[in-house]
Each structure stands twice: as structure tokens, then as C-alpha cells.
Amino acid sequence: MREYWTALASLMGALAFMQGLLHAVFPAELRAAVARLLGRLTRGFSPYCYFDVTETDGMSNNEIYDAVQLYLSSTAAPSSGARLSLTRPHNATSFTFGLAASDRVVDAFRGAAVTWEHVVAPRQSPGFSWRPLPDEKRRFTLRIRRGDRDKLLPAYLDHILASAQEIRRRSQDRLLYTNARGGAMDARGLPWDPVPFKHPSTFDTLAMDPERKESIKADLRDFADGSAFYERTGRAWKRGYLLYGPPGTGKSSMIAAMANFLGYDVYDLELTEVSSNAELRKLLMKTTSKSIIVIEDIDCSVDLTNRAALPPAPTKPRPSMDGTVDQDAAGAASGRSITLSGLLNFTDGLWSCCGSERIFVFTTNHIEKLDPALLRSGRMDMHVFMSYCSFPALKILLKNYLCFQGDADDDCGAEVMSGLEEWIDAAEITPADVSEVLIKNRRNGKRQAMEELLDTIKARAEKRRGDTAATRKDGGGEEEEEKRALGSPKEGKEQAAGKDSCGDGDGQDEETDAKKQL
Numbered sequence: 001m002r003e004y005w006t007a008l009a010s011l012m013g014a015l016a017f018m019q020g021l022l023h024a025v026f027p028a029e030l031r032a033a034v035a036r037l038l039g040r041l042t043r044g045f046s047p048y049c050y051f052d053v054t055e056t057d058g059m060s061n062n063e064i065y066d067a068v069q070l071y072l073s074s075t076a077a078p079s080s081g082a083r084l085s086l087t088r089p090h091n092a093t094s095f096t097f098g099l100a101a102s103d104r105v106v107d108a109f110r111g112a113a114v115t116w117e118h119v120v121a122p123r124q125s126p127g128f129s130w131r132p133l134p135d136e137k138r139r140f141t142l143r144i145r146r147g148d149r150d151k152l153l154p155a156y157l158d159h160i161l162a163s164a165q166e167i168r169r170r171s172q173d174r175l176l177y178t179n180a181r182g183g184a185m186d187a188r189g190l191p192w193d194p195v196p197f198k199h200p201s202t203f204d205t206l207a208m209d210p211e212r213k214e215s216i217k218a219d220l221r222d223f224a225d226g227s228a229f230y231e232r233t234g235r236a237w238k239r240g241y242l243l244y245g246p247p248g249t250g251k252s253s254m255i256a257a258m259a260n261f262l263g264y265d266v267y268d269l270e271l272t273e274v275s276s277n278a279e280l281r282k283l284l285m286k287t288t289s290k291s292i293i294v295i296e297d298i299d300c301s302v303d304l305t306n307r308a309a310l311p312p313a314p315t316k317p318r319p320s321m322d323g324t325v326d327q328d329a330a331g332a333a334s335g336r337s338i339t340l341s342g343l344l345n346f347t348d349g350l351w352s353c354c355g356s357e358r359i360f361v362f363t364t365n366h367i368e369k370l371d372p373a374l375l376r377s378g379r380m381d382m383h384v385f386m387s388y389c390s391f392p393a394l395k396i397l398l399k400n401y402l403c404f405q406g407d408a409d410d411d412c413g414a415e416v417m418s419g420l421e422e423w424i425d426a427a428e429i430t431p432a433d434v435s436e437v438l439i440k441n442r443r444n445g446k447r448q449a450m451e452e453l454l455d456t457i458k459a460r461a462e463k464r465r466g467d468t469a470a471t472r473k474d475g476g477g478e479e480e481e482e483k484r485a486l487g488s489p490k491e492g493k494e495q496a497a498g499k500d501s502c503g504d505g506d507g508q509d510e511e512t513d514a515k516k517q518l
């Protein structure tokens with residue numbers, strides 16, 4: 001036994017000596033080169049090919065790395081018995097599983113097996129970098145059989161990217177992005193600032209005529225399921241909504257309800273922070289698909305006066321082919337570089353097709369101030385008038401705020417309800433004002449809250465009647481008439497009933513025309 005231990009000790013000594021000698025004679029670079037050569041030789045004879053997906057690709061994060069991580073976490077890993085790491089992504093409420101360092105997982109696609117390995121190695125010399133790099137270098141290595149290569153690539157990677165996007169959408173809370181940084185980029189080169197989007201508005205809580213609500217929901221559903229339709233018809237997969245109406249009628253609430261209904265992120269585009277059309281294009285390019293791009297109060301954000309009414313510019317703007325004023329030239333000449341034509345390119349020009357499945361929503365309190373170019377057919381597919389509170393909309397608010405059950409609710413006298421029905425249209429009261437009264441009085445019980453509301457509505461209707469009479473007396477009748485003609489709820493109701501107010505009778509787009517005016 002003793003001899004055995006002596007022999008082992010001298011063998012270990014000899015090995016240590018050899019290793020020291022090897023290190024002294026062959027420098028590290030030479031050893032690495034030999035290892036690389038051997039690796040290349042063995043790979044040359046190997047029936048597999050390998051693809052590395054590194055965490056960073058030079059300056060920025062590698063989108064495919066993130067996608068592979070998410071994909072493996074949800075599909076392959078849980079069934080494989082591999083070791084998993086647990087993470088919760090930024091802004092997410094749920095946990096995701098990731099493949100731990102140096103672990104492997106087998107996946108299958110189109111009948112072929114593939115192996116993923118997660119390789120984590122310490123970063124040796126950080127070198128020069130514009131941004132702090134992690135201490136470890138991470139990558140996924142994909143191993144597939146040489147014979148399967150054409151069958152799997154790039155379809156398998158497309159499948160991974162699509163699955164990861166869907167997982168992200170399901171697991172993450174929706175995000176609200178804003179460009180309020182005046183064009184500055186963040187560390188990842190993105191011009192948008194995200195915050196978690198947790199708006200409670202849904203189509204159930206939105207007070208508007210149930211029929212119009214249903215038709216908007218159906219339109220959104222058609223849009224979201226319309227991949228094949230848009231491809232077949234050669235149209236960009238996008239849709240434009242123009243929401244217009246007085247303040248407090250639910251335009252912003254409708255946007256939140258749309259986002260919650262579809263599960264889309266919202267990009268709130270602050271046009272006053274955008275200095276040029278080029279910047280606008282960059283912003284558009286950095287939006288993701290399955291998103292709603294919102295420009296609120298479009299009439300206030302940028303000077304979108306009628307083309308004919310543009311102020312004379314110091315240098316003569318170049319007339320376009322159809323004789324109208326060149327908006328870019330006029331805009332530049334008048335000192336602002338974001339123009340109507342830039343905005344139109346953004347919504348339905350060539351640039352609008354970067355990415356897909358996006359909804360543009362413009363809101364305004366003054367549709368009459370918008371350029372007809374913005375309203376013409378094909379630009380904004382749906383014009384939705386958000387009107388003052390109607391009786392069906394009021395019933396929704398009563399249900400939401402007071403749990404009022406309609407006719408089945410005996411507590412509240414039928415006469416209060418019929419009074420509300422009688423006065424609500426004449427009062428021209430917004431859902432926001434109705435909500436305010438209900439919130440204030442809801443602790444006093446249903447009946448009292450509704451009576452309070454009836455008083456408010458009656459007082460308002462009578463005041464309106466008095467105001468109108470006074471205006472007529474002062475000879476302002478014509479002005480009042482004009483105002484009503486431009487944006488009154490009555491007009492909205494006619495429009496809601498199917499009248500086209502946008503001069504869009506060219507029948508260019510049947511699908512759009514059928515649903516356009518809501």
C-alpha cells in the first residue's frame with residue numbers, strides 16, 4: 001500500500017512538472033490557437049452544425065438572444081427537466097423561467113430535433129465600451145444536424161421570434177410609451193420612454209351606445225384577426241381611428257379600452273416634442289407591432305390648418321402637381337419643420353408600413369379645424385364621434401357607479417328614470433360630468449344620487465335653453481347655428497346613424513365605408 005501511495009505521489013509530481021514546462025514553452029495564445037484548430041478539425045467531421053446567439057451584438061442587446069431565452073423558458077424547458085433560472089422581467093407581473101448556465105435543452109421543430117446550450121463564461125478584458133458591460137459573456141448555442149439545416153433555418157428562428165413576442169405580450173403588463181424627451185435616446189438607442197400601462201377603462205365601463213360599441217369591438221376584432229385579409233388585398237396591416245367630440249366625452253378612455261381589449265401597447269406621440277418629419281419617421285420605425293399609436297388633440301399639437309388657409313410664407317412654397325401648396329416647403333418657410341404631409345406619410349405613406357398590426361388614433365375636440373386631407377377616405381378608416389351622454393350611455397354609468405340594475409331595481413323610482421330620459425339630451429352633459437355627480441353622491445344611496453343627477457341635468461338643460469334664447473336676442477343666432485353645424489351632438493347622432501360628413505362618397509373602399517362613420 002505504501003509503495004502505491006509513493007508511486008502516485010511521484011506521478012503527480014511528474015505531471016505538475018510537465019504542466020509547468022508546457023506553460024513555459026507554449027504561451028497561452030499558442031495553446032488557444034491549437035485548441036481552436038482541434039475544435040475546427042472535429043467540427044469538420046461532425047454531423048452537426050452550430051450557431052451562436054450572443055447576448056450583445058456589438059453596441060446593443062441582441063434581440064434574438066432575448067427571444068430565445070423567452071422561448072426556451074416557456075416551451076422546451078419545463079418539459080425537459082433541465083435546470084431553470086427564475087426571473088421577472090422589468091414591468092412584468094409574472095415570473096419567467098430561463099435556462100441556467102451551461103445547461104442544455106432539446107427542442108423539436110418540423111420533425112427535427114435541435115439542442116440549445118446556454119454558455120456563460122467570465123468576460124476577460126472588458127476593453128473600451130460606450131456602456132458598462134456585464135461581467136459574464138452569455139450566449140446560446142444552437143446545434144442542429146447538417147441535413148436539417150435548410151429545413152430549419154430561417155423558419156425555426158422566425159417561429160422563435162413570433163413565439164417570444166406572444167409570450168412577452170401575455171406575461172408582461174402593457175406599456176405606455178411616450179416621446180417626451182425631445183428626441184433624446186436612451187441607453188439602448190430608443191426614443192420612447194415606457195411606463196406600465198394599467199388604465200382600468202374597458203368597453204364594459206365605457207358609456208356609449210351599446211350598438212356603436214359593439215361595432216367598434218367587431219372592427220377591432222376583424223383587424224386583429226386580419227393578417228390574411230391584409231396580405232391578400234395588398235394593404236398595410238394598419239387601421240386609423242379619428243375620435244372627435246367635446247372634452248370629457250371619453251376619447252382617452254376609449255383608447256385605453258381599445259388597448260385593454262386588444263392587449264396592445266400604447267405609444268402616446270407628443271407632436272410638440274418632435275422637431276422634424278425625419279424625427280417623426282424615426283419614432284415610427286422604433287414602434288413595435290401590436291400597438292396603438294396615439295396623437296391626442298391633433299388640432300392643438302401641430303398647425304394643421306386647411307391647405308388653402310396657410311399663411312403666406314416668406315419664401316414662395318413650391319406648388320405640387322395638383323396645384324396645392326407643398327406642405328413641407330410651407331412648413332419650413334413658416335419656421336416649423338413638422339408638417340401635415342410629414343404626418344400623412346407617417347400614417348399612410350410608405351413609412352407607415354414599417355412593422356405591422358398597428359392602429360393610429362387621432363383625437364380632437366374640433367374636427368372642423370382639421371385639414372380635409374387628414375379626413376379623406378383611406379386615411380382615417382373610422383371616424384368615431386364621442387357625443388354628450390345619451391340615455392343608453394347614462395344607464396351604463398349608473399350601472400358602473402351605483403350598481404343600478406335598470407328596470408329590475410325597484411329602489412329607484414321609475415319617475416326619476418323617466419325624468420333622466422326626458423332631460424338628458426337637452427342638457428348636453430358629458431359622461432365626465434355625470435360621473436362627477438355620481439361619485440360625489442354615491443355614498444348617500446342610489447336613489448338620492450340619481451335624484452341629485454336629475455336636478456343637475458334639469459338645471460343644465462334650462463340654463464342651455466336660456467343661453468340659446470339670449471344669444472338669439474343678441475342677434476348671435478347665425479353664429480350659434482354655425483357652431484352647431486360644425487360640431488353639435490345632433491350632427492354626431494345623424495352621423496352615427498350613417499350619414500357621411502367627410503365628403504367621402506367615392507366608394508373607394510367598401511369595407512371602410514360600411515363601418516366608417518360611427
Ligand SMILES: Nc1ncnc2c1ncn2[C@@H]1O[C@H](COP(=O)(O)OP(=O)(O)OP(=O)(O)O)[C@@H](O)[C@H]1O
Pocket residue numbers: 205206207208245246247248249250251252253254365386430431432433435
Ligand atoms: N364615455 C365615457 N364612459 C365612461 N367614462 C367616461 C366617458 N367619458 C368620460 N368619462 C369619464 O370622464 C373622465 C375623462 O374622460 P376622458 O379623458 O376619456 O375624456 P376626453 O374625451 O379624452 O376629454 P379631452 O377631450 O379633454 O381629452 C374619465 O376619467 C372617465 O372617468
Ligand SMILES: [Mg+2]
Pocket residue numbers: 251252253296363
Ligand atoms: Mg382626452
